[in-house]
Amino acid sequence: MQDTVEAVYATVAGNVAARADRLWDVSTALHRDPETSWAEHRAAALLSGELERAGFRVDHGVAGLPTAFVARTGDGDGPRVALLMEYDALPGLGHACGHNLIAGAGLGAALALRDTFGEVPGTLLAVGTPAEEGGGGKVNEVAAGVFDGVDAALMFHPGVYDWSWAPLTASAQLRVGFHGRAAHPTGNPTEGIDALAALIQFFNTIAVLSRRLPSGSHVQGIVSQGGKATNIVPDYAEGLFGLRGGTTGALHRLVAELRSCAEGVALATGSRAEVTQVGEVYEHFRPNDVLAGRFTDHIARSGIELTQPTAGVYLGSSDIGNVSTRVPALHPFVAIMGADGSDHTPDFARAAAGERARRVMLASAEALACTAADVLMDSAIREEAWSRLREREKAETA
Incomplete structure (x- = not known):
């Protein structure tokens, strides 16, 4: 043989x-x-x-x-x-x-x-x-x-x-959007709900979360939409986030944490969060x-x-x-x-x-x-x- x-x-x-x-x-x-x-x-x-x-x-x-x-x-x-x-x-x-x-x-x-x-x-x-x-x-x-x-x-x-x-890690992309309410920043500022401010708070929350992620896991995000003009309180803002996990299970847990973070930010800012998956999930x-x-x-x-x-x-x-x-x-x-x-x-x-x-x-x-x-x-x-x-x-x- x-x-x-x-x-x-x-x-x-x-x-x-x-x-x-x-x-x-x-x-x-x-x-x-x-x-x-x-x-x-x-x-x-x-x-x-x-x-x-x-x-x-x-x-x-x-x-x-x-x-x-x-x-x-x-x-x-x-x-x-x-x-x-x-x-x-x-x-x-x-x-x-x-x-x-x-x-x-x-x-x-x-x-x-x-x-x-x-x-x-x-x-x-x-x-x-x-x-x-x-x-x-x-x-x-x-x-x-x-x-x-x-x-x-x-x-x-x-x-x-x-x-x-x-x-090779598992990976996924999430689009996280925040819905607010438009207003004039000087004319009627108290009527507005700043969606961009909510998105910025979400980025800050993710920065805190990232300090305790296990090896192989991380989040990287960009602002994909932040408003239309400086004299309008943004009624919508969104970011695109790339997530990785050392295992597919770790990735799924990270996705769940980001969803929870988005809901928490929405509750704190009076906005509404919308989280959607973009493309396919790559397993580890x-x-x-x-x-x-x-x-x-x-x-x-x-x-x-x-x-x-x-x-x-x-x-x-x-x-x-x-x-x-x-x-x-x-x-x-x-x-x-x-x-x-x-x-x-x-x-x-x-x-x-x-x-x-x-x-x-x-x-x-x-x-x-x-x-x-x-x-x-x-x-x-x-x-x-x-x-x-x-x-x-x-x-x-x-």
Whole structure:
């Protein structure tokens, strides 16, 4: 069996190498032509076209999303593995999060596995997941059943650290509005109820709340509407607030606290509070050390050493969290620039088209394909991955 497994790994490596130039062409094409969330029409067409030409059966517009797709291959029986591709860019910054590399690696892994097995044992899905940066395509795909029956959902993310899994928080956005009563500030000031003053008091209340939030939780807000003129007491004001929690449960508790704060401020100021959720909730990422361990071992053959994340450090949020709380999932970070840099910057966008990025993308494609092969070929790995997921779920809800 070991000889067979090693032969598969070697074949995967050869197949990734054989497609290296084309994979890099696809990645750099995405980089040159960035499309933002929900508008990734050319990216989705490019990636799904590559898969279709390689013999994958492609469903377009899955989960009611025009730029989402699922490509599948295999005999349809037994295990199911999903390779995830992100391809949306940031407004004004292009691929400053490196999603062009995520797409290239996922595509390369899928094509290499089909080249290796011919008829994949089980089912291999290559899932196009739009709007990670704003909207959450994976949330819709989870709800639509795209990941039902999947034994492992695999992707990688370029970054500034070499970490075997991603410490990603849960996140949500709330719009908090206060309704007051307009008045002239000198003509009839006592008739007015200042909605902006209520909103400012809400910001002050949140500042006090923030001092006692647990690690991984925070609130960041902006004033999105504050009145129409300086000689009118504002009858409406609102703020937009981004909330994060180290776990999804912590996020829900924070949301409840903000609602209570808004009601308290409204009571104190004579206004009326209105709290609404904006967009989808991103759940926290639930790591799976079985899958992370396999990927770490495989990418080490390319000279990349992954470690555990630094304790207490969080790196934002992603809709991969909503997948990871339902099926075993993989989301390592692999560095394309030094730890003194950051994603969501022009420097990172430039790095995502550089020589180091090419090496990382190809190494990650090979490691993703080998990890997927492990899951497809070895029932013990599947069972252990599911067991670890259930253990983490139990620990988080205890």
